[in-house]
Structure formats: structure tokens, C-alpha cells
Amino acid sequence: MAGYAAMVRLFDARRVRAALLAARVTAPTPDDHETDPVFVDLLDTPFETVDDAHDRLRALERRLRAAGDRRAVFPTIYTRMTHAVRAAIDDGRFADPEWMRRYTVTFADYYRRAFLTFERGAYAAVPAPWRVAFDVAVAGDALVAQDAFLGINAHINYDLALTLRDLGIDPRRARKRADHDRIDDVLAGLVDAQQAALVDLYAPGLSAVDATFGRFDEAFSLFSMTEGRAWAWRTAAVLTDVRAAPARAVTRWLHRAAATGGARVIGSPPIDPAVLAALRRVERDRLSLDGALDALTDHLDAASGT
Incomplete structure (x- = not known):
């Protein structure tokens, strides 16, 4: 019964509203996007270690920036996140460092696969939240804040629950949950540095907008990273604990549709x-x-x- 009670808690009003928006998402095929064989070679094999994930993400970011490709915005953020989590693991901040290494690598690999699938032109196979993020970035006419939060939405509100499901949250679930939650503290310390990187690399005027409107990034974040990470854990717990096929199917639908609807709000805000x-x-x-x-x-x- 605990699993079904957890499932009910997944259906908060904002997630349901976002899920209902997902049906209205369109996914146009980029007309002028050509496959870059360098990206394919760089991402063709799974990440093996945290160092490998970090180094290849950094190489991807640098090449995207050199090409003026706005898909660079998310790896600019994500490389810094990966670096910070790696440092926290090395510093002994987690109770189960080996699980956290696998967590970091598995999580990064979801992004790698989504990017590689898009780059190869298999658009229909790209998860819908990532499809929206990549389409907007390739078009290149959104706000940098939109590109950043489209990537964050897809990775946290979609990829993270699947990462946790794949890794397994048992045994010692409470200890693993505590380590999962400790990453929130790591990420909290990166907010200002990440915004400074976006200002320096992409949007020199972003700080003025942010100072005037007060945490401008919140306008494009349907759910905070902390809340999204908590929801990902709850989703993984339901997929672990609930065995009935219909209930699992509903959970998977909400998980996918809420992230896709969130992408629609960020990519096409009512402004x-x-x-x-x-x-x-x-x-x-x-x-x-x-x-x-x-x-x-x-x-x-x-x-x-x-």
C-alpha cells in the first residue's frame, strides 16, 4: 500500500497541468541541421567513469561553443555540476561514494544518448523533453535562460527518475536517499557561478535582467531543481515498489508527460x-x-x- 500512497503523491496539481500540456507539444524536424561526425565520435560510447563523463562533456561544450551552437548552454551548466559532484565524492561527502559514482555516470549517460540520437537525425527516438530542448537550441532564437532551463527540465524532470530506477534505490534506501539529497547542497553552491558563466559566455546582459526582475531564471523554471530531484526520487520509488502493470503505466505516462509539458512552458512561455x-x-x-x-x-x- 505504501507504493500506491507514494503514487498518489506524484499527482500534484502543477505536474498534472504540465502533463496535460504535453499533448500540445509539436516537434518539427530541423531542416538545416547536419550531423557532425566529431560529436558522434565523441559520444558514441557510454561514459565509463565520472572523469570520463566530465572530460567528454567539457569537450562537447567547447566544440558547440566554437560552432556557435546554442546546445552548448546546457553542457556549460552540466559540466560544472559534474565537476562539483566529483569533488564532493572525492571529499567524502557521501555515505556511499561508489553508488554516487555510478549515479553520476548513469545520469550523464542519459544526456549522452539523447544528444547522440538527435545528432544522428533519429528525431522520433529522442525523448520528448530533450527533443523540445534541442529543437529550441538549434533554432538559436530563444533566451539563454530558456536554453538553460530546457536542458535542466529534461535532465532532472525526465532523466533522473530513470537513472534512479536503473541504479536501484535498494538496499539501504534511506542511506541512498540521503546521498541523493546531499547533491542539493552541492548544486545550491553553484547557482551564482553558473549564472556568471552564462553571462560571460552567452548573455552579457543577463545579469541586468536578473537584477531587475529578481531571480529571472525562476520565470523559466517550472519546478526548482530541488523539487524536481525530490519528485524524481518519488517516481523511482513508485516504479520500484508498485508491481501492477496499469499503475506503472500511469506513473510512466505522468513522468514523461509532465517533463514534456514543462518543456513546452519553458520553450513557449505565455509572454x-x-x-x-x-x-x-x-x-x-x-x-x-x-x-x-x-x-x-x-x-x-x-x-x-x-
Whole structure:
């Protein structure tokens, strides 16, 4: 019965709303995206160790940035996350360091497979949350914040539960859960550094937007990383404890659909296109924030006929 009670807790209002949005997600095939054999060679084999995952993610990020490919935004964040988790493992911050090494490698491998599948052009086989993230990044006209949170959404709200299911959360579930939760503290210490990296590498005006609107990144994060990670654990627990096929099928549907609906919200937020256009110019340091506000005021006046 505990497994079914945990399953009921998965159906919070926000997840259900996001899941219902998933049916409205469209996945256009990129017309001008060509497979890069260097990416294929780099990601063709599974990650073997934490060091291997970190080094190949860093190489991927550097090549994407050199090519001006906005898919670089997520690995910029993710490489730093992987580095920080590796340091925490080496520092003895986890009760089960070997499980955490396998956790880190298995988690990274979900991203590797999604990227590789997309790069090879097998678009229908790419998990839907990643498909939205990659499509938006390849188009290159979203906010950097959107690219960042589309990747975070797909990796945490989709990949993480599957990672935990694959690894197994038993035996010593409580100890493994405590180690899983300790990563929240590691990630919390990276927020400012990651935002600084995005400012330096992609969006010089992002800090101005963030300072004005107050944690601008939250506007594009349907669920916080901490909440998403907790929900991933609950999902993995249900998939572990509940054996009835219909219940497992419903859990898998909610897991996939909520992450896909979340991608839709992040990728196509309910914001006036003129507002997004102005924010893109601010983010890229091509327009001051005051100038953007003036432009938006003019737009709203024109729209209202005043």
C-alpha cells in the first residue's frame, strides 16, 4: 500500500497541468541541421567513469561553443555540476561514494544518448523533453535562460527518475536517499557561478535582467531543481515498489508527460513576443534595460491604440 500512497503523491496539481500540456507539444524536424561526425565520435560510447563523463562533456561544450551552437548552454551548466559532484565524492561527502559514482555516470549517460540520437537525425527516438530542448537550441532564437532551463527540465524532470530506477534505490534506501539529497547542497553552491558563466559566455546582459526582475531564471523554471530531484526520487520509488502493470503505466505516462509539458512552458512561455524580443536584445547586451522598457511601453501603447 505504501507504493500506491507514494503514487498518489506524484499527482500534484502543477505536474498534472504540465502533463496535460504535453499533448500540445509539436516537434518539427530541423531542416538545416547536419550531423557532425566529431560529436558522434565523441559520444558514441557510454561514459565509463565520472572523469570520463566530465572530460567528454567539457569537450562537447567547447566544440558547440566554437560552432556557435546554442546546445552548448546546457553542457556549460552540466559540466560544472559534474565537476562539483566529483569533488564532493572525492571529499567524502557521501555515505556511499561508489553508488554516487555510478549515479553520476548513469545520469550523464542519459544526456549522452539523447544528444547522440538527435545528432544522428533519429528525431522520433529522442525523448520528448530533450527533443523540445534541442529543437529550441538549434533554432538559436530563444533566451539563454530558456536554453538553460530546457536542458535542466529534461535532465532532472525526465532523466533522473530513470537513472534512479536503473541504479536501484535498494538496499539501504534511506542511506541512498540521503546521498541523493546531499547533491542539493552541492548544486545550491553553484547557482551564482553558473549564472556568471552564462553571462560571460552567452548573455552579457543577463545579469541586468536578473537584477531587475529578481531571480529571472525562476520565470523559466517550472519546478526548482530541488523539487524536481525530490519528485524524481518519488517516481523511482513508485516504479520500484508498485508491481501492477496499469499503475506503472500511469506513473510512466505522468513522468514523461509532465517533463514534456514543462518543456513546452519553458520553450513557449505565455509572454508577449515583443517582450521576449526585447529581453533577447537586453540579454545579448544590444539594448539597455531602460531602452527595452521604453520599447515595450511603445509596443503596448500601439497595441492599445493610445
